[in-house]
Amino acid sequence: MYLSVRKKGTVSKQTLLEESGLTVSTLTRILDELLAQSLLLEVGYGESTGGRRPTLYETNPAYGYVFGLEISRTHSRLVLADLHLTLLDEYTWAMDEYATPERLMDSVYAQVLRMLEQASIDISRVIGLGIGAVGPLDRKEGTILTPAGFAAPGWSQVRIKEQLEQRLEVPVCLDNGANTALLGEYWAGGDRRQHQLLYLHAGIGLRSAIMNEGRILYGVIDTEGAVGQMIIESTGVASSVPGGNYGAWESYVSIRTLEMQARKEWKRGRATILRELSDRPEDLEFSHLIEALQAGDSAVNRIFGQAAAYCGIGLANLINILHPEEVILGGPLFSAADVFYQEATRTALEKTYYREQYKVRFTKGSLSDNAVAAGAAALILNQLTY
Structure with a gap:
């Protein structure tokens, strides 16, 4: 239900009822639970169609925060976003001969802490970090396999999900950069x-x-x-x-x-x-x-x-x-x-x-250079199954 509201932007209970196929009592219970958890917000009333004006709902962008990380052959980019994927901060690395996996992950960890401190956000409010990387990779295992073209050594069989989860202590998801870019464009485009x-x-x-x-x-x-x-x-x-x-x-x-x-x-x-x-x-x-x-x-x-x-x-x-x-x-x-x-x-x-x-x-693409990283953040948004 959370993603249904997020996709609509602002939506009435009646619209959710018509599209979900749920009973009134079940939908009401779910909405009440999401409101109690602050995942949803009541944002006013819609136009009346003859009876009472319907209550309108939106997802709460400040409920939590997500990070998106792009890893490519030429550069890597980290973004911090709220749950509406509004970018709050970003940082870019050149993927030169010194950008080994270990050094990049250490730097990602340092930048995550810096961004959170700058935004006055406690790490407990971070939902997770998504990664969009060049392939080939195993997204289920969270491993970058054998990509070609990196200037630095070591980019083979990199268990990046596991290693970043150990550093950050938040959930991490991995997918290839084209998929995350498309996911980012999908969330950015209201008519898609x-x-x-x-x-x-x-x-x-x-x-x-x-x-x-x-x-x-x-x-x-x-x-x-x-x-x-x-x-x-x-x-x-x-x-x-x-x-x-x-x-x-x-x-x-x-x-x-x-x-x-x-x-x-x-x-x-x-x-x-x-x-x-x-x-x-x-x-x-x-x-x-x-x-x-x-x-x-x-x-x-x-x-x-x-x-x-x-x-x-x-x-x-x-x-x-x-x-x-x-x-x-x-x-x-x-x-x-x-x-x-x-x-x-x-x-x-x-x-x-x-x-x-x-x-x-x-x-x-409307997201330009941020498409892969913003879409990587959206990977975490897609995990919200409330």
């Missing part, structure tokens, strides 16, 4: 309560997640990054991922691919603005590409346009298989380059079958 959602994150790699009727759909194993191995060209370029497919989607659509192509253009002398931004091609980074794109560099514009077209082809493949109502696009490729978003969605729509009858909706 009944949609079939597809989420695609485009950054260092490609990651996807699927939701139906508010529930994340899980496979037999964690396959968050498998979407990047969808074959776009069977005789295409070799994958940079060990064991990856030739012509894989991720080989055409990723920050690493764009950086590699920009370095080739720099060496050929075609990208004049990039030459002004970096003395050496190997020093070129994604931020340089965005700056050159905004300045109108023709070579960089061509690179982004080609990647966006490939992105749209892959999206059309997913849409033609999964038929989502809405596709949420997140990650730096979509948030930092509007031209990329526009071209990718245009291509996807053009190649979607039954496009005249089937109007899929595209949206940019």
